[in-house]
Amino acid sequence: MRILIVGYGMVGHRCASVLSELTAARPTHSHNGNADPVTITVLSKEARSAYDRVHLTSLFSGSTEADLSYQDPPGVEIRLGEEAVALDRAARTVRTTSGVEIEYDVLVLATGSRPFVPPVPGHDLPGCFVYRTVDDVDAIKRYAAERGAGAIGAVVGGGLLGLEAAGALSSLGLNTHVIEFSPRLMPLQVDDAGGSALRRRITELGVTVHTGTRTEAVHAGPEGAAAEMLLAAGHEPTDQRTLGVDLVVFAAGVRPWDTLGREFGLELGERGGIRVDAHCRTSDPHVYAVGECAQALDGRVYGLVAPGYTMAETAARHILGLDSASFHGADLSTKLKLLGVDVASFGDAFGTTAGARSTLYVDESEGLYKKLVVSEDGLLLGGILVGDASAYDVLKPLAGTDTALPGSPIQLLLPPSDGEAVSLGVGSLPDSATICSCHNVSKGALLEAITSEGCGTVSALKSCTKAGTGCGSCVPMLGKLLDAAGVEQSTALCPHFPQTRAELYEVVLVRGIDTFARLLAEHGEAGADPEGCEICKPAVASILASLSGRLGGPKHILSGEQAALQDTNDHFLANIQNNGTYSVVPRIPGGEITPEKLIVIGEVARDFGLYTKITGGQRIDLLGARVEQLPAIWRRLVDAGFESGHAYGKALRTVKSCVGSSWCRYGVQDSVRLAIDLELRYRGLRAPHKIKAAVSGCARECAEAQGKDIGVIATEQGWNLYVGGNGGFRPRHADLFAKDLSEAELLRAIDRFLMFYIRTAERLERTATWIERIEGGLEHVRDVVLGDSLGLADELDALMRAHVDAYADEWKAALDDPDTLRRFVSFVNAPDTPDPSIEFSTEREQIKPLLRIGHRKDLVSAG
């Protein structure tokens, strides 16, 4: 079966994901029971993958496009920048903007909606925008930046979308006005009193609100761009006034993008939207419509993401012939923080149910307005919360259920400080209550995941149940559920230290503490056992090593007490393998090596009978070395001019490079030389996790720098710096950090970036996760590194200088120290006897470990 999805917004993405998952789980199942394979194709009008449109406003507060973008579902063909232009329902084909005809067995329309722009004169002048896509946000940002600080921005529309846009403009520093036609803000969600509470709060934040006001026209200034708006409060000429503006955003609502349906004969609703049945099927049984382009069975077009998701799932299951709950309509509950003000509306917010009664709590001085609507028999029907929506998470799941309220409505509304307030914990919710409405996950399912699946953190719950991965509004509830289930979510490093790794780093730096014993005695958990554990010992060892240039001069990681702290890999300066042997990886800076040195590596491998393999980081791995062989192997390597490659350490690994301008026809800079310089500068730098880097000599990016923690790509003008990329379990492309840097600027930026990472990251946190976790995200890191927003730059520079000055090859130093060498024995009572349990077979002319128990894959994956 060929499934074609038109539209790759949030709902189109969800539909593709569900179809992909379901077909992967039941590969041979199809609509009519035949075992024909399912192919899924998606057309995306935007030239970028699906992203989280709900959080578009976060692009104004430091998030990047990458933060919002979604992973493409596996096994789905995605055609970006390709729009459907014609539909032949008889032949079952769709023609696209590139002229291709795509055949389908099932077509899913997920075209979403388009912004509604009132047809007032001047609505299309330069300086007029809509607020819908990442491109819209980019255009608004650019235009506002050109206009400079103090520019005036007007938003037409005081609903949910309009207030989001107003928040965005105000975060850009614009003097912001909101123009709303109806007499109150958010007319669909809140009542008059709620609207005025909201208005009061928003006005206090410096936004000017014009309710009951029509936009009559936008007038151009001398440059031909929007400069003035004509507003009207009534129908008399005296009711008209003007407002000087620099920028206008139309956010007065959306209309279903139903063009394909309209032009090609599908039934539409009276006010637009492709009419669908309970399975989201249109009047053509081969065509489905989901999300904002569809009119549901109840005659409504849903503009919220949760109902869109439900429709996508309903359609996907029906297409594959699986049981599906039918979709008749959805709940319009919302909770938002608009311009920093909580607004929530849920269930029967306006009390339209027969016999409904309202309870109000209003505090004008605090800007609070809360209303609960209950039925005749005292059950919760809905409510409105303005100014403080903390009770929403608990009240919303109760609305419309037959669970009795845990107290009288007014008790539930009183602020907690009152002393009389009824505690509204997650405990008061029934197991059937929906916590995540995007993914329809109940409290019971989450508790099950906590108790049976052992989910002990919010992120474990997210990956196990998908709760919190849609709009994200229920994430705080997940934390509360864990608390309620008695799961402690401590930030302590381990039972021996109450601090986080970053806090311990600060303690060591500020107090100059240079031993584990002293750190534990002076700053550890009171009464903690002096042994420490396998968590804190290597973490502290790493901090001491990172700061060794600062703490009374350079120190070998195996000197004194530090020898006891290192993980086995650092302890033997090699990587342990599945049979207890070790691998040896000499440093080959930038991947450049002379034939002589290559021959030495070959000779060493041959003489010690090691297995050799080229690594992904452009160096050579020698495997199968026994502990007692390591010093002899390294003696040979060090004598030939090699040094430790730190493949065993949480430290800089390699700086990969392409051949660059010396050889390549396309190269614009000498990437090899820069890679070598970077590798020599940062070699031996201990960090919370491994650090990989690469340098590409031109934009063709042969060194794959965007997959590294530090990626450098040559430009005609200098170097572009990328940060936070990695491969691994969760691959992530690096983010562009700074452009066209000179080499001095580049080094300074990398110096500071690395030192700031080492200072603030948690244990075993790669740069990618660190950037995603740290408050303020990439923007904050950029401010610190490039703008010195924390005043740390001098110290970060000094720390890196101390590292560079203190560097010495760990293996050479180990070979020179008899005490260290004494540890490299097979048995303390038989130092020259090889471990008899280590055995090899031969495969493709090289050795291969003979395992006694075999690799425990189940445990490997769990670890």
Place this chain on the structure above:
Amino acid sequence: MSALPKSIPVCRYEDLTPGRGVAVLLPDGSQAAVFRTFAEELYAVGNLDPATGAHVISRGLTGSRGAVPTVASPMLKHVYELASGRCVDGPAGPEPAYRLPTFPVLRYNGVVYVLDDPATHSGGNS
């Protein structure tokens, strides 16, 4: 009949690094791991990692769970009590099926000895 316990000299006490272990080859070809803790106590357990079959326990990191001294296997990070050999933690929680044999260990005249007494070590791995 039961064999008599044998005292196997391991090394001098001061040759042991506090907080680390060493591997010891026993007369029957099996291996023990001897640890000296920060608290200056000695422990000896089997060197074979039950999860992978590699003889690597001596290269694990010592530590404590509460006040109970432990060692974490360097392979898949299972944590064993040094005194009892019980597996008390791991990637998927405690593994009751994994148990390290334990050996009496003593210090006499500055030398560390392991007592290889087939009658006392239980839960061996052969």
